[in-house]
Amino acid sequence: MDIARGKSCVEMYRGNFSISDEPSGRIIPAKWRRADGGIEFLDAGSPCAVLRIDGTRLQFDVLLPGYDRITVRFHAEPEEVVWGGGEQMSYLALNGRSFPMWTSEPGVGRDKTTELTRIMDEQGMAGGDYWNTNYPQPTFLTSRWLAVHLDASCYSVLDFSDPAAHRVEVWSGCARFELFASSGPLELVSALSARFGRQPALPEWAIGGAIVGLKSGASSFERLERFIDAGAAVSGLWCEDWAGIRETSFGRRLFWDWVGSERSEARYPDLTASIATLAKRGIRFLAYANPYLAVDGTLYEEALAGGHFCLRQDSDEVYLVDFGEFDCGVLDFTREETRDWFAERILGREMLDIGISGWMADFGEYLPTDLRLADGSDAMEAHNRWPVLWAQVNAKALASRGRTGDALFFMRAGFSGVQAYCPLLWAGDQCVDFTRHDGIGTVVTAALSSGLVGNAYSHSDCGGYTSLHGNVRSVELMQRWCELSAFAPVMRSHEGNRPDDNLQFDSSSELLDCFARWSRVHAHLAPYVRHLCHEAQGAGLPAQRPLFLHYPDEPALFTVQDQFLYGADMVVAPVIEEGAEARRVILPGSGVWRHCWTGKVYAPGVAEVPAPIGQPPVFYRPDSAFAQLFAGLEGVLRG
Structure with missing residues (x-):
């Protein structure tokens, strides 16, 4: 020391x-x-x-x-x-x-x-x-x-x-x-999960189909019909632009004012009725919120009057943060009154009460270190706690309406203790590419690492998010991301920060068919995912697991991060390299594994497995209690 x-x-x-x-x-x-x-x-x-x-x-x-x-x-x-x-x-x-x-x-x-x-x-x-x-x-x-x-x-x-x-x-x-x-990794991960708090089981609707992310105003409802007509298993429509948009040099941003207004009404006329119509068809509507309010929004003055903002150190003026061509006030969640106000006024009355069943609870990372907090705490100490406070606010809103375990919010920001409040992580804003440190492969590492410290459920923006300086989506990337997302507990697409510059899943019949097929695969696995939810609640085990978690006596597995166990009974080796038509797969343990798409039996060890688009290397244990379910995947994919 x-x-x-x-x-x-x-x-x-x-x-x-x-x-x-x-x-x-x-x-x-x-x-x-x-x-x-x-x-x-x-x-x-x-x-x-x-x-x-x-x-x-x-x-x-x-x-x-x-x-x-x-x-x-x-x-x-x-x-x-x-x-x-x-x-x-x-x-x-x-x-x-x-x-x-x-x-x-x-x-x-x-x-x-x-x-x-x-x-x-x-x-x-x-x-x-x-x-x-x-x-x-x-x-x-x-x-x-x-x-x-x-x-x-x-x-x-x-x-x-x-x-x-x-x-x-x-x-x-x-x-x-x-x-x-502990005596092994399973027991150790379980102990850590118990220490930090376990998430509620995912709701049936969230694991029983794909959440389609669209942000083109009222036409999003019309576009959703294309996915349904293509045979997609759709459980939700996610429209992050529900409260309005703002065009910036970064791309299409949202109007950070989480309230019904003339602006949002113009973009989504009679949203409450549209949400109710979807609900009758078994499709949930999801939205977006974050813990900041734009100075030119409707809620800013209300929050100011309620004393809900963080202040400057040298005055009683609101501390404003530049979020990229627009300024926002930071809500002071060290005040219980502010946490209650946001949970009730915005998440409760403006969102849950009109039928919204979930949202992206974005950001949480931006707390500056030179502002003044109501509880007198040092912002340098509070900065890392901010995502946990933000998660508490969202969880409080769900509980206030009796919706815990039914409505669902998902976050990218976190710190120690967020596990007890946040039911679902998402991996953040990956680039729309195959790059080693910011592309599709990073979502696998994100799920595995976060799962070891008590986060049972992770997913990503299917198709990626960040498109800058000429970096745009390819058809191959979209196809490979669908293959990966089908084997996450939640499958959700995103149009990205520059939707007009990028391919979307409804840009062509080829991509639409791809998304539909893999959404059906995802939906088919719902009984298995429900089993994984039970394991998460009972033992604190994540859905997506490093290979060593069940095979600790194989040190060669300790650094493997480009494939994962989906529960104990499946091995998923997604293709995360551009142009690859095959990949090296490690099949752990002493028992055989069956290839999902061909039925071929593979011995444990290292194998070079064909991986054309539409056939990522996925295996299951033939002696699994879910073997019959897994055997049906090939028919679902081709049907």
Whole structure:
């Protein structure tokens, strides 16, 4: 352990952060002695820090005024593999790298060797890097089946660059750690899930068909009929533009004012009646909200009068954030009155009460560190807590209407404890491509990493989201994303940030047929997904699992992040490389696996499997209780 004084510098631009530190006065205690309730660390013979041990909890406290940096090292064994860190996009195994724990925009490109990342870095620090994530969590698991959790919301760093020590840097004068030990990964993941809270089971409608994302105003209802006529299994229509739109240089943005108004009425006339008509057909309507209000919106003045905004440090003026050519006030969720107001006034009366059954609960990462909060807390400490408070507001709204487990919201932002409130993650804003650090493959890593720390359900924008600087969707990308999304607990499409520049699933009969076929596959698996929901509630196991979770005696599986177990009985190896017609697949364990589309039996081990478009490598255990269900997939896909 060592301690120091810190001097941080934090810059934020549109959710992208640059954070640096100037530590000084570093002390590495050379001696220690037993003291009442713990161990004192000594510098020049005087106590400088104390360690208190309470069962499986450790607490380090700095005893010297002004010292607010603690670095703790945990023993590491040779070849020990480490996972965790919340929802990671680039690496499942964290060895050899450090990961700052700070919720933010993940960046566009996320690879400093690419031209797109370079351009985005020049345009507002927006390129990102491998460690940037909407959902960090200072929890790590190791292949000794141990886990360590830092119980703090301050800025911290998980550093695994030293093979001899797992290093945790904490920007605070105290650090509380929780330790977990189990006989294997299943028990360890279950213990972590119990610690952070388990999600309610997904509603039947959400797993029984695809949610079609369209944002063309009232014509979205007409376009939905094309999907239905093509034979798609449709469970929901998601119109994120329900409250109006705003055109910006980034693309088509939403009008951040979550209330019925002349603007929203013009875009969706008589929305309540349209929602009711869909409901009679067994199709739910989903919308969108986030915890900010545009200064030119209807709700801004109401929120201002209610004292619901965060303020500037130097005055009683509202702290405004530039979200890209429009300014917004940040709702102060440290006030119980504000949490209640948003849950009731907006999510309750404006959304749930008109029949909306779900929404994207977006953002949560943007809390600036130089504003004033009503409860007096330090914004630097509150920043990572913000997604959890945002999740609480959404969960409160569902509970107020008795809709928990029926209506559904999904989030991209998170931090420790969000699991207890957020029923479904989505992987954020991937680029519309196959790139290693920001393309289709990152949603697999996101699901696997977040699942290890207690998030049972994850999904993604089918087709991708971010289209900038000439990067647009290809037919191949759309097809491969459908294949992947069918094997997530929720399948949902998105038109992206620039819908007019990109292919949509109803742009051609070929793409429409592709989406329809894979939506039927997704719907066919609903009984199996219901089984996975029961496992999530009972044992805390995620739906999409790393291979090692059920095969811990195979160390070669510890770093596999491009395929996954869907429950215990399926192996899904999505094609995430452009132009690939085959791929290497690892089939774990000692029993055989059956190929879903040909019925061919494969022995366990490594196989080169044909993977033409429309036939991604998917296998199941012939002795599974769901074998008959899985055997029917080929007919569903071809039917």
